[in-house]
Amino acid sequence: MSEDEGSAAITDPLTDADVRRVLGPNGEIRADATVPDLDDETLVGIYRDMVITRRFDERAVSLQRQGRIGTYAPCAGQEGSAVGTTYALADRDLISYQYREHGAVVVRDLLAEYLPYWMGHEAGTEAIADGNIFPLNIGIAAHLPHAVGAAWAFDYRDEDRVVACHFGDGATSEGDFHEALNFAGVFDTPVVFCCHNNGWAISIPESRQTASETFAGKATAYGFEGIRVDGMDPLASYAAMTEAVERARKTSERSGDGGTGEADGPDEPPRPTLIEFVEYRFGAHTTADDPTAYRDADEVERWRAIDPIDRMEAFLRRTGRIDDGEIEAIRETADDIVADAIDAAEDVRADPATLFDHAYEDLPPELRRQRDDLLAAIDEHGHEAFLREE
Ligand SMILES: Cc1ncc(C[n+]2csc(CCOP(=O)(O)OP(=O)(O)O)c2C)c(N)n1
Numbered sequence: 001m002s003e004d005e006g007s008a009a010i011t012d013p014l015t016d017a018d019v020r021r022v023l024g025p026n027g028e029i030r031a032d033a034t035v036p037d038l039d040d041e042t043l044v045g046i047y048r049d050m051v052i053t054r055r056f057d058e059r060a061v062s063l064q065r066q067g068r069i070g071t072y073a074p075c076a077g078q079e080g081s082a083v084g085t086t087y088a089l090a091d092r093d094l095i096s097y098q099y100r101e102h103g104a105v106v107v108r109d110l111l112a113e114y115l116p117y118w119m120g121h122e123a124g125t126e127a128i129a130d131g132n133i134f135p136l137n138i139g140i141a142a143h144l145p146h147a148v149g150a151a152w153a154f155d156y157r158d159e160d161r162v163v164a165c166h167f168g169d170g171a172t173s174e175g176d177f178h179e180a181l182n183f184a185g186v187f188d189t190p191v192v193f194c195c196h197n198n199g200w201a202i203s204i205p206e207s208r209q210t211a212s213e214t215f216a217g218k219a220t221a222y223g224f225e226g227i228r229v230d231g232m233d234p235l236a237s238y239a240a241m242t243e244a245v246e247r248a249r250k251t252s253e254r255s256g257d258g259g260t261g262e263a264d265g266p267d268e269p270p271r272p273t274l275i276e277f278v279e280y281r282f283g284a285h286t287t288a289d290d291p292t293a294y295r296d297a298d299e300v301e302r303w304r305a306i307d308p309i310d311r312m313e314a315f316l317r318r319t320g321r322i323d324d325g326e327i328e329a330i331r332e333t334a335d336d337i338v339a340d341a342i343d344a345a346e347d348v349r350a351d352p353a354t355l356f357d358h359a360y361e362d363l364p365p366e367l368r369r370q371r372d373d374l375l376a377a378i379d380e381h382g383h384e385a386f387l388r389e390e
């Protein structure tokens, strides 16, 4: 984005012709687009899950400001791709994500179980594993080889499961990204790489991240398809992901023979896809960041004009699927779901001694001494002495 565009009036910020869209900037169905074949309940469900994700975001930022959770990475602006892609998956499919795609957890209905993670409790990541979601990953791109490994294992074991692997534009500069995509291309692993290009990696703009014309174009080097999609359009995100998931499933499942392997046609292997979701994060990189130091307010406003929730809401209204009353009810439900999740998470009481549990099979002497001191102190003063004062 050039600087002289800074003061331009608010217009559609996403004009690249190669970016797939179903909804226009105002939620209208584009002339060249097909609305995915989903029933009304599912379409409203996509909207509801985005509203819940946004509400969760607002509350999480506020909780961090009050010292009730740790550093948090907001998702606002990116709900369309996080929620839309997850609707294209079966529950048995695995999700591996960076740290911002909370909408995926919302769709899997695991918000309450997950929130303790942001309060420093291991239980938060353990719980989402039960919903086929890998622990979130802060070490940029480090989860990509693991995601590909999981996909390879599914294929090897002949399991009808695919992996959705989410990461940012910044992650594409890591060696792990290239190793993972290369391996996936060579070994035909059933994985969909979801690159969330929000224009920034903390304060590094897209223009300093790559000299490639697009992030999707990098797939060419690995021998599979790369496509660009409006990540602030949940329907386009769903449609693109559905297509990529289909390609990743084994031939027998793709041909609809129920996995008997008696399908007609050549025995094609699963193929990976790289989807570049072009989108924007409205808020700070994390609650530890001040984005006004590196991007101007006009840029944020331009992208806010195509807010994924507003567009989906306008689409649902225009097509007669929801009205004011239903929208109000969805917002109230979202408030309640998030409030209940916070209450449940704040009730979690971890044993401080578990701090020592997961790094070593046998604790080194110094850590053993520290643990023994802690246990002795708990013995003397009781657990309550180690809890935050209300
Ligand atoms: C290996 C590694 N290097 C650096 C960092 C510090 N870091 C945290 S987030 C981030 C930017 C990532 O940007 P991107 O992949 O675009 O994701 P976004 O935050 O925009 O969603 C960096 C460099 C890290 N966590 N891990």
Ligand SMILES: [Mg+2]
Residues within 6 Å of the ligand: 168, 169, 170, 196, 197, 198, 199, 200, 201, 202
């Ligand atoms: Mg980014």
